Amino acid sequence: MDWLEQELKNTLARKDPPPDFARRVLRGVARRAPSPVWRHSRWLAAAAAVVVITGGAAAWREHQGFVAKEQVMLAFRIAAVKVNHIQTHIQEAAR
């Protein structure tokens, strides 16, 4: 066995972990895991986003419907005014 082999054997020799190694690892894992509150709040945020998007879409649709309704009413107002105008002329001519 030459000196290099001896050096490697010493360096790579099996060593037992310190006695509190397992406890420290578990403590570290527990510290990094998300708390139940955070896990719930993420769900709440997602639910709130769904509610906001759905509500926004419904409000936008409502607004579009209101605009379309107003345009239809304006169209009929204009058409009816013109027809009435023509009727007035006919009535005047008939007198």
Next chain:
Amino acid sequence: MTVLRTLALVVAAAALLSAQQLKFNLDYLAAKASDSVDLSLNGATLQFAARFLSSKDADESKVKKMIASLDGIYIRTFEFKDAGAWAPADLEGVRQQLRGSEWSRIVGVKSGQEGENAEIYVRSENKKINGVAILVSGPKELTIVNIVGPVDLDSLASLGGHLGIPKVEITKHK
């Protein structure tokens, strides 16, 4: 792929043209007008609007019934501060379309004093009315209305007294 896209565009353009029976290219008059209205409501918009018209409100319910069978309403109105802002030639393009065999003029009113002209044309196919055009022109006003679909003129006229429009009583002479 390009052929399909072109075909889709042609079909879409044909659908648009078939919806509107009259073409009004009068956008240039809007700059001269003191007040103008441009309404282009196709069938889909009318049916969408119908969902928001109340059946309990007398006016809205009447309009709701009328638009149920319509395919579109297209209106252009212009009001001008001064007389002579528009020329009869502006209306010639529309009149030319109304000279087609499918259109017939049912009412024509000319007011010499006010210089106003009002006409109603109906478009029929297979002896059924499927469109109405209303042209009203005066020295300071120009209105073109095209209602596409089976229009009941009596119902339209009966809106007088509704929608804030004073009712005109027509005296029938026997």
